[in-house]
Amino acid sequence: MKNEQLLELFSRTKEPIAIFGSPELHIGFVNEAMLRLWNKEEGALNKPLAQLFPNGFAGLSINDLEQCWQSGQNRLFAAVATHGLKNQNYESLNYDFFCQVLIDEDGETRALICSATEAPANAANNSMLNQGQDDVVVRNLRKQLEYSRYREKQMVMAAPFGMTILKGRDLIVELANAAMLSIWGRSEEQVLGKKLMDVFPELDGQPFPIMLNEIFQKGKPLAVREIAVDIAGSDGSSKRLFVDFTYDPIFDEAGKVDAVMATVVDITETVESRKQLEQHEIQLQEYNEELAAINEEQEAANEELLMANRELALTQQLLGSSNNRLIESEGRMRSVIYQAPVGMCVLRGPEHTIEMANEAILKIWGRNEMDVLNKPHHTARPELKGQPVYGWLDNVYSTGIRKVNREFRVMLRDGEGLREAFVNSIYQPLLDAEGTVNGILVIIEDITTAVRERHSAARTQDMFNLAIDAAELATFYYDPLTNLFSGNDLLKTWFGLKPIEQIDLSLATAVIDPLDRDRVISAIEQVLQTGSSGKYETEYTIINPRTGIPRVVRAKGQAYFDLTGKALSLNGTLQDITERKREEERKDDFIAMASHELKTPLTSMSAYIQLVRKRALKEDNSFVASALEKAEQQAAKMATMINGFLNVSRLESGKIYIERTVFDLATLFQEVKQDYAALSAHHEIFFPQVPHLHLHADREKIGQVMGNLISNAVKYSPSGSKVEISCEVKETEVEVGIKDNGMGIMEEDQQHIFERYYRVKGRQMSDIGGFGVGLYLCSEIIQAHGGRISVSSELGKGSTFSFALKHH
Structure with missing residues (x-):
């Protein structure tokens, strides 16, 4: 029994127990029962007893206990009067204290175990005798001795480790506690009152009878650690135990050894664990030596192979020798097979009996070792029936020719069913010393996932190609490192x-219309720069060098970069928008013609309205004057719309010009403010204080942009809301912003808001007029000035349109 287990038993026992671990009686262990008897706290541990009880405790002197330690003899202190807690009351109590000395193999005291048992109430009175009456004293002393032996027996029976009392030189078993009976494997009826050698004849020839005889002769205690004892079971079986034990003499009234108290601790489990550890260390050493031998043999084999390369004449002889070595080292190769990352197994004989199989191949097979080892391959794997594997194995075994399969489709076991798998496999014949095939090494790699992913990618590519073909899109790929450009057949037809698979980019750009070529090359260079968004989108015309037919295309692509920001490729598509461009041109021509035709009668109508309105004012006809004022406003809106269409038409035809002059921005803001003062009745329009700043730009068109953005802010925000104009002068540019609190613009619409004829769709837009040319015109004017225009908006909260221009 281990020390920790003994202390656990001592902790749980109800009798007070303390263990002293040094000649100074340092307290190494004390249970709760003894602490209550001492009326002390747990802080007593590791302190000398004299520090807690300078005058002794419970009627015992420190000197008595020190003598027990020094003499190495057990002592019983009977009916000692003391005070302690009982039933939560502090009372006078009588206790028997039994001090058991533990001796080590050198005969030195190792520990002193002191236990206490409450004595009967009249036990103390038995010691209070008339010292003058000798016969009474003798009788009382005998009674005390009898009582002491009674208490001693009680202590033995209560001990948590094995204890027995052997009476006389015949070693009659007088008393044995439960722990001792458990060690012996006997019951009380089988041992009590019987000679030890009669109960255990197998002890004859073992050292214990001799040791016990020496106790009777010398009267000195004996302690032995870790000794083996062979004990026969009551059923005839035999077992070997390892024990620590002490033999303590028990003296009679005459001072002669009358009996021996044996204390036995079963340490079999500890000894066997230690021996197993020692055996494991020996085996590990043997394994290390074997591994060193294997390494030496491997090095020798490598040297022989090197010599074989140098001496071609001896190649066949050396290969035969190496083959013999491999056969002799087959056991050592098992570790290589079992640790291989791919599936490997060895089949022996014409029945292809499975000799070994590693975890990887068992996983591929859907089997475990018990299913397949030492069984013919066709028996262990019946799922392969009707598949070519059986035939391949037979052919390799009969011909000695290796069989290699790439991406072989096979049905493998999966639970209770089958699964489709794809594998790479090698069937390698194994030869004996005479060069005869005696087995096959099978190597399998499961590539099912990779094959399925490739098939899936191929299907995806096929679908993509179908989509490309259906949409009549040309695809391109450009590698900036090699300057090579390639595309699908449609792209090559257009150009x-x-x-051929790839061409130099210059050959492709040479086909672009000269008016567009530099712009396209510049766009490609910009999108490939480090820090670019990588998005590529432009429109240009290509002229087929064979037919001379022009074709307008829209290019969209994405550049890809490595971790350092260096461009790796530019991929994308081209869409033929020639017909759409023609339709737009026809629409633009019609709008330009219609706008031009409408402008002349509208101008005349506006003049007549103004003339009639003036006469109505003179005649003080307020109703007619008011109606004519509204008609004049509607005519002005129509004129603005017609001018917008004309400007778009001129822009597309290249007839709109930017006439740059130097003007004061503050003056332009003041004029715009006056123009839109009439709108203040329905909206609060806030203009900022603008510093005097000179711009070199087209004053009329910049005013037109500001007016268009303010008109939109008023149009798309509720009556009474605020429209805020801002102006921020920066180091090299000035930024103007128009913010409203209107309906806002969805994110997907913001990407197209500056495109020609684009209008946001929705229920709120149905009642608001417009043709989608105002913002397009603003964007073109700002870009023609080399500036930038943008929008930021949140649906339901409003929008902010901003444009920035360079200043001097």
Whole structure:
């Protein structure tokens, strides 16, 4: 029994127990029962007893206990009067204290175990005798001795470790506690009152009878650690135990050894664990030595192979020798097979009996070792019936020719069913010393996932190609490192290129219309720069060098970069928008013609309205004057709309010009403010204080942009809301912003808001007129000035349109 287990038993026992671990009686262990008897706290641990009880405790002197330690003899202190807690009351109590000395193999005291048992109430009175009456004293002393032996027996029976009392030189078992009976494997009826050698004849020839005889001769205690004892069971079986034990003499009234108290601790489990550890260390050493031998043999084999390369004449002889070595080292190769990351197994004989199989191949097979080892392959794997594997194995075994399969489709076991799998496999014949095939090494790699992913990618590519073909899109790929450009057949047809895989980019850009070529090359260079968003989108015309037919295309692509920001490729598509451009041109021509035709009668109508309105004012006809004022406003809106269409038409035809002059921005803001003062009745329009700043730009068109953005802010925000104009002068540019609190613009619409004829769709837009040309015109004017225009908006909260221009 281990020390920790003994202390656990001592902790749980109800009798007070303390263990002293040094000649100074340092307290190494004390249970709760003894602490209550001492009326002390747990802080007593590791302190000398004299520090807690300078005058002794419970009627015992420190000197008595020190003598027990020094003499190495057990002592019983009977009916000692003391005070302690009982039933939560502090009372006078009588206790028997039994001090058991533990001796080590050198005969030195190792520990002193002191236990206490409450004595009967009249036990103390038995010691209070008339010292003058000798016969009474003798009788009382005998009674005390009898009582002491009674208490001693009680202590033995209560001990948590094995204890027994052997009476006389015949070693009659007088008393044995439960722990001792458990060690012996006997019951009380089988041992009590019987000679030890009669109960355990197998002890004859073992050292214990001799040791016990020496106790009777010398009267000195004996302690032995870790000794083996062979004990026969009551059923005839035999077992070997390892024990620590002490033999303590018990003296009679005449001072002669009358009996021996044996204390036995079963340490079999500890000894066997230690021996197993020692055996494991020996085995590990043997394994290390074997591994060193294997390494030496491997090095020797490598040297032989090197010599074989140098001496071609001896190649066949050395290969035969190496083959023999491999056969002799087959056991050592098992570790290689079992640790391989791919599936490997060895089949032996014409029945292809499975000799070994590693975890990887068992996983592929859907089997475990018990299912397959030492069984013919066709028996262990019946799921392969009707598949070519059986035939391949037979052919390799009969011909000695290796079989290699790439991406072989096979049905494998999966639970109770089958699964489709794809594998790479090698069937390698194994030869004996005479060069005869005696087995096959099978190597399998499961590539099912990779094959399925490739098939899936191929299907995806096929679908993509179908989509590309259905949409009549040309695809392109450009590698900036090699300057090579390639595309699908449709792209090469448009560019009039030869059906080669890749060409230099300059050959492709040479087909672009000269008016667009530099712009396209610049766009490609910008999108490939480090820090670019990578988005590429532009429109240009290509002229087929073979047919001379022009084709307008829209290019969209994405550049990809490595971790350092260096461009790796530019991929994208081209869409033929020639017909759409023609339709737009026809629409633009019609709008330009219609706008021009409408402008002349509208101008005349506006003049007549103004003339009639003036006469109505003179005649003080307020109703007619008011109606004519509204008609004049509607005519002005129509004129603005017609001018917008004309400007778009001129912009597309290249007839709109930017006439730059130097003007004061503050003056322009003041004029715009006056123009839109009439709108203040329905909206609060706030203009900022603008510093005097000179711009070199087209004053009329910049005013037109500001007016268009303010008109939109008023149009798309509720009556009575605020419209705020801002102006921020920066180091090299000035930024103007128009913010409203209107309906806002969805994010997907913001990307197209500056495109021609684009209008946001929705229920709120149905009652607001417009043709989608105002913002397009603003964007074109600002970009023609080399500036930038943008929008930020949140649906339901309003929008902010901003444009920035360079200043001097």
